[in-house]
Amino acid sequence: MTGELNQAALLKERPLGDLSRLSSRALMFGGVGIAASAAGYFMEGTSQFFQAYLIAYIFWIGLSLGSLALLMIQYLSGGAWGLVARRIFEAATGTLPLMALLFIPIALNMETLFLWARPEAASDPVLVSKAAYLNVDFFYLRAALYFAIWIGLATTLNRWSKQQDESAPLPPGPMDRRFRVLSGPGLVLFMLTVTFMSVDWVMSLDPHFYSTIFGVLTVGGQGLATLAFTILTLQALSNSKPISEVTTAERFHDYGKLMLAFVMLWAYFNVSQLLIIWSANLPEEIPWYLERLQGHWGPMAWFVLLGHFVLPFVLLLSRDLKRHGKVLSYVALLILFMRVVDLIWTVGPVFRHEGTAHWLDFATVLAFAGPWLFIFYRNLGSRALVPANDPYFKEAVADGGH
Amino acid sequence: MAHHESPSTPHHGLMAEFDSAQALLDAAHKVAGAGYTRTDAYSPIPIHGLAEALGMKERKVAPFVLMGGIVGMCTGYGLQYWTSVFSYPMNIGGRPFHSWVSFIPVTFELTILFAAFSAGISMIVLNGLPLPYHPVFNAKRFSLASQESFFLAIEATDPKFDAHATATFLASLHPREVVSVDH
Numbered sequence: 001m002t003g004e005l006n007q008a009a010l011l012k013e014r015p016l017g018d019l020s021r022l023s024s025r026a027l028m029f030g031g032v033g034i035a036a037s038a039a040g041y042f043m044e045g046t047s048q049f050f051q052a053y054l055i056a057y058i059f060w061i062g063l064s065l066g067s068l069a070l071l072m073i074q075y076l077s078g079g080a081w082g083l084v085a086r087r088i089f090e091a092a093t094g095t096l097p098l099m100a101l102l103f104i105p106i107a108l109n110m111e112t113l114f115l116w117a118r119p120e121a122a123s124d125p126v127l128v129s130k131a132a133y134l135n136v137d138f139f140y141l142r143a144a145l146y147f148a149i150w151i152g153l154a155t156t157l158n159r160w161s162k163q164q165d166e167s168a169p170l171p172p173g174p175m176d177r178r179f180r181v182l183s184g185p186g187l188v189l190f191m192l193t194v195t196f197m198s199v200d201w202v203m204s205l206d207p208h209f210y211s212t213i214f215g216v217l218t219v220g221g222q223g224l225a226t227l228a229f230t231i232l233t234l235q236a237l238s239n240s241k242p243i244s245e246v247t248t249a250e251r252f253h254d255y256g257k258l259m260l261a262f263v264m265l266w267a268y269f270n271v272s273q274l275l276i277i278w279s280a281n282l283p284e285e286i287p288w289y290l291e292r293l294q295g296h297w298g299p300m301a302w303f304v305l306l307g308h309f310v311l312p313f314v315l316l317l318s319r320d321l322k323r324h325g326k327v328l329s330y331v332a333l334l335i336l337f338m339r340v341v342d343l344i345w346t347v348g349p350v351f352r353h354e355g356t357a358h359w360l361d362f363a364t365v366l367a368f369a370g371p372w373l374f375i376f377y378r379n380l381g382s383r384a385l386v387p388a389n390d391p392y393f394k395e396a397v398a399d400g401g402h
Numbered sequence: 403m404a405h406h407e408s409p410s411t412p413h414h415g416l417m418a419e420f421d422s423a424q425a426l427l428d429a430a431h432k433v434a435g436a437g438y439t440r441t442d443a444y445s446p447i448p449i450h451g452l453a454e455a456l457g458m459k460e461r462k463v464a465p466f467v468l469m470g471g472i473v474g475m476c477t478g479y480g481l482q483y484w485t486s487v488f489s490y491p492m493n494i495g496g497r498p499f500h501s502w503v504s505f506i507p508v509t510f511e512l513t514i515l516f517a518a519f520s521a522g523i524s525m526i527v528l529n530g531l532p533l534p535y536h537p538v539f540n541a542k543r544f545s546l547a548s549q550e551s552f553f554l555a556i557e558a559t560d561p562k563f564d565a566h567a568t569a570t571f572l573a574s575l576h577p578r579e580v581v582s583v584d585h
Contacts, residue, residue, distance in 0.1 A: 271506050271507075274503055275503055275504065275506065275507070278503045278504070279503075279504065281495065281497075317468070319461070319464070
């Protein structure tokens with residue numbers, strides 16, 4: 001980057017025009033999604049609707065939680081990639097209260113979704129032995145605890161960050177060290193809560209199945225989706241100040257490299273799970289894969305392999321592609337779409353032994369986009385888009401370093 | 403060795419010495435801006451953006467790494483396929499001979515191994531290493547390039563090179579000194 005960046009100007013400039021355009025587009029798509037989902041609720045029945053609701057819910061909370069994790073990671077690691085994307089992560093963690101609210105429909109329809117919550121679970125000896133953990137009251141208590149921890153971390157980090165914007169620029173010291181002091185233990189709490197969350201909300205859909213890597217797999221998927229979303233957001237804002245000043249080819253290259261790493265990480269976790277279950281060949285575990293790799297769901301497994309790993313992997317190997325924000329954002333869009341498909345492939349077979357993806361799955365994903373993105377863009381517009389008061393900002397971003 | 407052949411130029415070139423990384427980087431921008439192409443820079447520390455400043459855009463290692471990776475992948479999978487299906491098939495727990503799931507780790511490892519080897523080896527070969535003799539070591543103070551000084555050389559084979567004009571140009575960049583480097 002050539003020339004000095006004016007830090008005071010960076011704190012003032014906000015692309016409110018871009019944001020309100022993006023926001024109204026999100027509300028329009030969301031409105032279409034909500035109308036389609038409502039129609040689906042009456043046409044396709046409660047069960048089909050809540051399956052789709054859960055898939056969309058897990059997808060969107062993945063973006064909120066992935067942002068919380070990356071927000072804490074960038075405080076610990078430092079670097080220009082984190083400084084430029086920090087406001088996006090912060091704005092996305094601001095959707096967690098909304099996601100807590102949207103969890104209520106799931107909590108009120110336990111029997112529709114969770115086999116172990118139905119009365120007939122009492123006659124299954126395996127489920128009886130798991131009932132100490134898998135019971136509705138404890139499930140509610142855990143969910144409340146997860147949200148308390150996530151919202152607590154997100155609001156504290158956001159509040160401190162707002163104070164940093166409003167105060168005069170300070171040299172490195174206790175006021176920025178506290179971000180790291182919280183983020184370290186925060187990430188440990190994050191890994192634990194998201195692992196339990198994925199067991200509760202996704203893995204327990206098939207209460208006989210268990211996989212110890214399931215939580216890590218969920219975290220990997222969240223990180224991947226969040227990086228893809230960050231690339232898309234930066235690209236959408238890259239034509240106006242202040243993002244145009246700080247988002248260079250170098251930055252897109254960084255996010256592209258991170259996205260490639262997460263594509264590989266996601267594949268690595270998946271192969272680990274498959275390899276262990278395939279080698280053990282145990283009657284508790286193997287039916288989960290037999291259902292998903294053979295028969296009606298088999299073609300979708302190939303689709304996930306090609307679209308979620310092979311294609312993005314080969315494309316992201318190219319250095320030129322990673323440095324080109326517009327082309328990179330198409331790959332990011334593909335990855336977000338494949339995240340939805342992967343979730344359908346994970347959740348769907350629990351309920352649908354004959355069918356595959358349902359149109360309602362996509363309608364609910366679109367429906368969530370409305371309120372989630374509305375709050376996200378509102379949060380993004382309420383603050384300076386660049387953390388120019390961070391004591392490391394000048395060194396990392398303004399001088400064109402890493 | 404190179405200095406036993408008769409060189410096409412009277413000298414290897416001219417070399418300017420600078421006191422700081424920033425001074426070298428600024429000078430590199432000006433040298434490339436003046437149209438010099440056969441240049442090289444020497445520094446005790448890696449300097450971000452120096453190669454780009456001198457206009458070095460070629461990335462010759464990348465295709466070798468890609469080819470190494472593909473060859474490694476085929477070798478890894480092929481080795482296991484050949485041994486498990488043709489050469490020494492064994493029935494393990496009733497699983498098929500072609501157990502592709504269990505082939506993945508070794509395939510992945512060999513992909514990385516071959517890619518890493520081809521990265522290292524192609525980097526060494528493309529750099530012309532090992533290189534027992536290089537004229538820049540004839541410059542008296544050049545050993546400081548591994549300690550505290552920063553050097554920028556313009557070779558005499560550069561089409562824009564002119565012993566007098568280039569020396570004047572280098573002197574205008576505020577170096578510590580400019581020396582002529584013998585073959």
